Amino acid sequence: MKYAQTGVDYDVLDAFKRACQKAAVPTALSLAARGAAEPAAIRGESAYLVDTGDAYLAHVEEGLGTKNLVADAVLEKTGRSLYRNIGIDLVATIVNDLATCGALPLSVAMHAAAGSAEWFRDARRCADLAEGFAEGCRLAGAAWGGGETAVLSGVVDPSSAVLAGSAVGRIQPKFLRVAGDVRDGDAIVLLASRGVQTNGLSLCRAIAARLPEEYATPLDDGRTYGEALLDPSVIYAGFVEACQEAVVPLRYLVHITGHGWRKMMRIEEPFVYRIEKPPVEGALFRFLRERGPVDLKEAFATFNMGAGFAAYVRPTDVDRCLRAGGAAGYEAWVAGSVRKEGTRKAVEIVPAGIVFDAQSLRVR
Amino acid sequence: MKYAQTGVDYDVLDAFKRACQKAAVPTALSLAARGAAEPAAIRGESAYLVDTGDAYLAHVEEGLGTKNLVADAVLEKTGRSLYRNIGIDLVATIVNDLATCGALPLSVAMHAAAGSAEWFRDARRCADLAEGFAEGCRLAGAAWGGGETAVLSGVVDPSSAVLAGSAVGRIQPKFLRVAGDVRDGDAIVLLASRGVQTNGLSLCRAIAARLPEEYATPLDDGRTYGEALLDPSVIYAGFVEACQEAVVPLRYLVHITGHGWRKMMRIEEPFVYRIEKPPVEGALFRFLRERGPVDLKEAFATFNMGAGFAAYVRPTDVDRCLRAGGAAGYEAWVAGSVRKEGTRKAVEIVPAGIVFDAQSLRVR
Secondary structure, eight states, rough: GGGGSSOOHHHHHHHHHHHHHHHHHHHHHHHHGGTOOOOTTOTSSSSSEOOOOOHHHEEEEEEEEHHHHHHHHHHHHHOOOOOOHHHHHHHHHHHHHHHHOEEEEEEEEEEESSSSSGGGGGGHHHHHHHHHHHHHHHTTOOOOEEEEEOOOOOTBBBBBBEEEEEEEEEEGGGGGGGOOOOOOOEEEEEEETTTTTSSHHHHHHHHHTTTTTGGGGBBSSSSSSHHHHHOOOOOOOHHHHHHHTTTOOOOEEEEEEEEEGGGGGGGOOOOEEEEEEOOOOOOOOOHHHHTTOOOOHHHHSSSTTEEEEEEEEEEHHHHHHHHEEEEEEOOOEEEEEOOOOOOOEEEEEEGGGEEEEGGGOOOO | OGGGGGOOOHHHHHHHHHHHHHGOOOGGGGGGGGBBBEEEEEOSSHHHHHHHHSOOEEEEEEETTTTTHHOOOOOOHOOOOHHHHHHHHHHHHHHHHHHTTTTTEEEEEEEESSSSSGGGHHHHHHHHHHHHHHHHHHTTEEEEEEEEEEEEETBOOOOOOOEEEEEEEEESSGGGGOOOOOTTEEEHHHHHHHHTTTTHHHHHHHHHTTSSTGOOOOOOSSBBHHEEEEOOEEEOOOHHHHHHTTTTOOEEEEEEEGGGGGGGGGGGSOOEEEEEEOOOHHHHHHHHHHHTTTTTHHHHSSOOOTTEEEEOOOOGGHHHHHHHHTTTOOOEEEEEEEEETTTTEEEEEEGGGGEEEEGGOOOO
């Protein structure tokens, strides 16, 4: 199976995104009257920044996608609400994007738009979602700064909800901004993920639909597919904070979500990202590959495959980076290096014999 | 007809909101480690604030509700896309909330989550939405700082989209914060709205469904019902900015949205808000009352009725407030005054003989 088979025509979305980007660019001129400015080269990055003179403010708006449909299916079948994890996932998908620019979150807001008031009648699910979101904020070191709750009948499916939100963060002092100053020979540090986190869920759902036991299907480690899919995402803001405190300059950070490992070549300048040590494949990714079946290259192009965040650092900073990350509770390792090979841009996963070229990642 | 008949059980939503608020409160403790703090009495206000020492950062997450369903119906019937106005509405609903605390927006993000990629295939609608959102940002003096575009099949209706977003703003210097320092005798300045803006749309849609010509039904000013409903909202950030520049202290600001005029008693301390000069009723509100039919009190409890924003100011500041607002292009007038009547809390619309007591506004 391929992600494209799950039915989303990205060309159409890209046309809309381009229209938005085109319309958005001139609006930055307004900032001058507010004593602020848009920093260079910020459009297309994972977070928007505003230069307020003494600091950068960071802003991210994000959605959870369709992961709550998995939680709903598991809840219906087993009576077990894993919505606490969904709450953590929702914070993770927002603040991990924010952290890629070096910003630490201050306020995170939740948006829950259900298709009917009935959706909110499940008190267990509601409490779990709220507690999970609060736990996510705690893990991110941010305040839960309000949000929006709405019923949108005629827009959202009556049995479902759109879960989304936003975060405000700050980079201070300004030199902590991670702007993409990558150089030949930089080390690629990967950070372990916990399961699929928040991407590739459409494909995961399509696979579940074809399994006789659906989400109750056991993995070879004895857990069920549904339970494993719903492991809560890792929140990487604490890694970024730990590196800042340890004065480890971060040259670039990648939140490995949509487009999977192809995201590692997100920066515009051409480099080759050579991975010698990918993560050991866990039971969930093995299951997805075997039961999809999903080709290994397609799997790396879609899922995080065990690494949810990447940091590019100077070789001389690697030890301190790993120590700082480890002390903050993150499993991190040097997985490879960045190479300058003229104008060539690619991600190479050496042990798997996989190469993604520049054309495979069209969207930033 | 009554708003409650449109099918949203707010008691269930309120239970969820309370669970969220309860879980959210302790998360503010995280801010200390970031050199920031949550200001007192901010929970329950329209915008969340973070005190960063030299300034307040403001954060709002909001949604458009179901107004785009009206635009879709008009588009389908007449071929005319009024999505430019929807884009302006979306910015308005976000930044008007932000402005109530005295914050001026810096970055506004759009979230468009459609039920199918097909939704984005209408290039006219997409371009209009993008242009309108950019125009809204321009009117708000903010940059369009990115956002999120998603297809959520199985969550959102395939023919529809959830339109939402967020804003980051700032209050600097900090004394410009509007915190609710209301006093007996303060003047109530109302600002004209443009149509229903972004609230009461469920009721408007229910009324359309019972009209033989639906949105094509003419109002007595010759325009159609659909066209009038889709007039773009007024963005009030410029009014707040003009008052700040003219050094007019704003004691409290109310964005008149859900709960209509009952919102005027949003502040916790009991006051009586006595309105002597409500707006002259326009063709759209007359139509809604007559064709609903919607009782006058219910109309004031649901719609903005011609006034989308209220400012409470010292009587001695009224002239300068009106002059500043007028120079910035806002239609504003002194509509009444705030009275201290012991522990009584009410909104009185004197010429209409309407009184809303404290019990009529349970949700903040």
